[in-house]
Amino acid sequence: MSGIPRRALRAGGVVAAAALVLTGCLQNPNAGAGGGGGGAGGGFIVGGTAPNDKVVTILGAFGGDEEKNFNASLADFEKTTGIKIQYTSDQDFTTTIKQKVNSGDAPDIGLFPQPGGMLEFASQKKVWPIDTYLDYDKLQGTLLPGFLDAGRYKGRVYGAPMRNAVKSIVWYPKAAYEKAGYSTSPTSIQDLQKNVADKIAATGVTPWCIGWESAQATGWVGTDWVEELMLRMYGPTVYDDWTSHRIPFNDPRVVKALDEAAKFNKDPKMVLGGTKGVLNTAFADAMTPAFSNPPKCYLHRQGNFATTFYPKNVQADLDNQVGIYVFPKFEGGYDGQAILGGGDLAALFNxxxxxxxxxMQFLTSDKFGGPWAKAGGWLSPHKTFDTSNYPNETTKKIAEIANKASVLRFDGSDLMPKAVGSGTFWTEMVKWENGQSSQQTADNIEASWPKS
Structure with a gap:
């Protein structure tokens, strides 16, 4: 999911329809039509405030410091244009946006943490395709490859990213890890296993720090492991077929990905505390044992948001306390470097x-976000964003990992129907971790997939 802390708080908050995702062609159907033309053609429903009133309303899910930094990133734009932006934060965004839009009280712009709800509105012609007001080709040229595909319905794209989340990161306690001489650039998952994890295990320490516990949302960390492996083993085309149910959930390739995930998550020699430790350790606390002296585990696969849960002394000295590298390719699988991630997609109702x-043109550009980036906790989805805005070398390196990726794909469970993505995929993964076979797990999830 794009914003994991929000996900843990909003179990079951994903609205997705598999039939809406990634259908049709993968190029701009109206090349050259964008750039602000718009107009009332095309039969799209107009919502939001009155045109030309110099007020633009935005509804989103992030609050607190994130809301403060978001508003700070819009301040200069407001002064320059004279447009007053009124942002409203709602932690139950998924429910609220549906209520508002369906009652004729839509905001001008919605910021969607998951694509599913936005694509549902696209199917109803309640949000506008970006080619009616943005320069599609220019945007495609600056964004991370594959990002726009998450907002695609029947060939047209209906939302553009204004924030990026990178999940495919391996974190380690820098001083202890490097002193031991473990590789900081494994070339494949197999290399990571053989030349890092196995060597750590040989010292009597379990290599992986993994925690799944997340109250009602327990299981989402496990889904991320399967998604990482599906993307690396089979590439973006098969990944898209899987998340949109063009292949069944119990396809042999999915079962094999589950078996590969078991090598990290279910082997007591590989993960701290074994399966009980995985299920009983809060996802936010998973990395904490790595900062013991000596470390009780070394490797943590998690997104860029993970640092917000690290001990305060680690956060205060991040560049010296932690090291990172990209979760590597799967030998014999997809040849490019894929990134699993997410982000907030901006969509236009008015x-x-x-x-x-x-x-929208500013919000989805590489010029947005400087103050937010400097404050920490935000990544631009644009390869052309000025990385000097990032507050430390660790964040800059994460941005570099994303910028060099061959392809980015959204968190798969965010693209699946709610009954699966935040339902059986989570719960069946818990059963899997408790000993259920990969085949049975895949069969059970496939049986739960909505029939229509």
Missing amino acids: GTDPDAQKV
Whole structure:
């Protein structure tokens, strides 16, 4: 999921429809049509405030410091354009946005933490395709490859990213790890296993720090492992077929990915505390034992948000306390470097308002986000963003990992129907961790997939 802390708080908050995701062609169907033209054509429903009123309303899910930094990133734009932006934070965004749009009280712009709900509105012509107001080709040229595909419905794209989340990171306690001489650039998952994890295990220490416990959302960490492996073993095309159910969940390739995930998550020699430790350790506490002296585990696969849960002394000296590298390729699998991630997608409800169009053009550009980036906790989805805005070398390196990726794909469970993505995929993974076979797990999830 794009924002994992929000995910843990909102179990069951994903609205997705598999039939809506990644269908049709994978190029701009109206090349050259964008750039702010818009107009009322195409039969799209107009929502939001009155056009040209110099007020643009935005509804999103992030609050607290994130809301403060978001508003700070819009301040200069507001001064320059004279447009007043009114942002409202709602932790139950998924429910609230549906209620507002369906009652005729849509905001001008919605910031979607998952693509599913936005694509549902796209199928109802309640959000506007980005080619009616953005320069699609320019945007495609600056964004991480594959990012726009998450907002695609029947060939057209209906949302553009304004924030990036990178999940495919391996974290380690820098001083102890490097003193022991373990590789900081494994070339494949097999290399990581043989020349790092096995060597750590040979010293009597379990290599992996993994925690799944997340109250009602327990299991999502396990789904991320399967998604990482599906993407690396078979590439983005098969991954898309899987998340959209063009292949069944119990396809032999999915079962094999589950078996590979078991090598990290279910082997008591590989993961701290064995299966009980995995299920009983809060996801936010998983890395904490790595900062013991000596470390009780060394390797943590988690997203860029993981640092917010690290001990305060580690956060205060991040560059010296932790090291990172990309979760590597799977030998014999997809040849490119894939990144599993997510982000917040901005979508336009008020497609005929020039003010709302201008806000969308800025919000989805590589010029947005400087103050937020400097404050920490935010990554631009653009390869062309000025990385000097990032507050430390660790964040800059994460951005570099993303920028060099061959392809980015959204968290798979965010693209699946709610009954699966935040339902059986989570719960069956818990059973899997408790000993259920990969085949049975895949069969059970496939049986739960909505029939329509």
